[in-house]
Amino acid sequence: MSVIFSKTSGLTETATHYCPGCTHGIAHRLVAEVLEELGLLGETIGCASVGCSILSYNYLNVDMIECSHGRAPAVATGIKRTVPEKTVFTYQGDGDLASIGTAEIVHAAHRGENITVIFVNNAIYGMTGGQMAPTTLAGQKTTTAPEGRQPEFSGLPLKMSEMLAQVPSASYVERVSLHHPKYIRKAKKAVLRAFTCQMEHRGFSLVELLSTCPTGWGLDPIDSLEWLEANMIPYYPLGVFRAPEEV
Amino acid sequence: MTGRRGIPHIAVDSCKGCALCVSVCPESVLTIDDARVNLKGYYPVSVEAVENCIACLSCALICPDVVFTIERVVDQQGG
Numbered sequence: 400m401s402v403i404f405s406k407t408s409g410l411t412e413t414a415t416h417y418c419p420g421c422t423h424g425i426a427h428r429l430v431a432e433v434l435e436e437l438g439l440l441g442e443t444i445g446c447a448s449v450g451c452s453i454l455s456y457n458y459l460n461v462d463m464i465e466c467s468h469g470r471a472p473a474v475a476t477g478i479k480r481t482v483p484e485k486t487v488f489t490y491q492g493d494g495d496l497a498s499i500g501t502a503e504i505v506h507a508a509h510r511g512e513n514i515t516v517i518f519v520n521n522a523i524y525g526m527t528g529g530q531m532a533p534t535t536l537a538g539q540k541t542t543t544a545p546e547g548r549q550p551e552f553s554g555l556p557l558k559m560s561e562m563l564a565q566v567p568s569a570s571y572v573e574r575v576s577l578h579h580p581k582y583i584r585k586a587k588k589a590v591l592r593a594f595t596c597q598m599e600h601r602g603f604s605l606v607e608l609l610s611t612c613p614t615g616w617g618l619d620p621i622d623s624l625e626w627l628e629a630n631m632i633p634y635y636p637l638g639v640f641r642a643p644e645e646v
Numbered sequence: 647m648t649g650r651r652g653i654p655h656i657a658v659d660s661c662k663g664c665a666l667c668v669s670v671c672p673e674s675v676l677t678i679d680d681a682r683v684n685l686k687g688y689y690p691v692s693v694e695a696v697e698n699c700i701a702c703l704s705c706a707l708i709c710p711d712v713v714f715t716i717e718r719v720v721d722q723q724g725g
Contacts, residue, residue: 405716406712420664421710425707579670583708620665
């Protein structure tokens with residue numbers, strides 16, 4: 400008899416504050432497992448964002464710093480340039496990265512900063528009460544779009560991975576999903592590739608993880624997984640959008 | 647029978663009762679136990695049919711609160 404799965408030492412014993420069924424916990428675990436497997440837990444500095452993941456520094460067992468809203472890539476830039484031997488990552492939601500932090504993420508990619516960005520996209524502002532985000536799907540109901548997002552009034556959702564893959568200095572950009580165990584395995588491989596990219600000094604790497612927000616979406620956790628698969632993946636296709644030539 | 651079996655152990659008081667694990671388990675091993683309430687105030691998941699577990703790790707992979715520890719049992723006869 401042997402233990403084939405147990406909680407990684409990359410996570411602390413602190414229980415998360417996330418709602419039941421929120422896939423943030425899965426994203427945390429993937430990052431923690433990858434850092435543990437790469438032997439980087441004592442060599443990593445994480446940059447927490449603003450949003451539901453604001454308290455991620457309580458859950459990830461690495462040194463972390465809390466950044467102003469959207470500015471995690473700028474803070475990560477400063478850290479990485481000061482202590483380049485450390486592994487530096489940001490953990491940001493879509494309300495942080497795709498909205499107030501758009502300039503920072505584009506220019507971190509533009510400069511080819513050797514950092515890793517974990518981008519959790521749940522198509523809504525979760526922490527503040529389910530408002531419309533730049534990533535909210537057309538027709539999706541939110542507290543600030545009770546009739547659903549109207550493209551003629553609010554535009555169409557921003558595709559961050561596609562956008563950042565166009566930046567010439569970006570090195571690795573992939574979109575994965577957390578709605579099913581099979582896809583979670585693939586997501587872990589993507590996170591591993593992103594951190595490996597940084598270890599090999601290949602420059603800017605980003606993994607976008609499609610996630611659920613059962614509370615913000617007004618669905619139960621299981622229906623949320625189905626909603627993600629049926630609605631988000633058709634608009635946000637999964638795949639590698641940019642990879643270093645050698646990989 | 648393939649001989650591949652597992653035993654899921656659950657950190658009951660970490661569970662938030664979201665039931666994602668129940669929904670992805672291919673062998674109906676798990677159930678939400680509405681006869682008890684854990685320290686957080688949720689109905690936690692519990693193991694209903696351990697003999698059906700095939701150690702596929704689906705529950706552990708999808709659990710947002712990392713409540714599972716999975717042991718693999720090697721069946722002497724199945725191989």
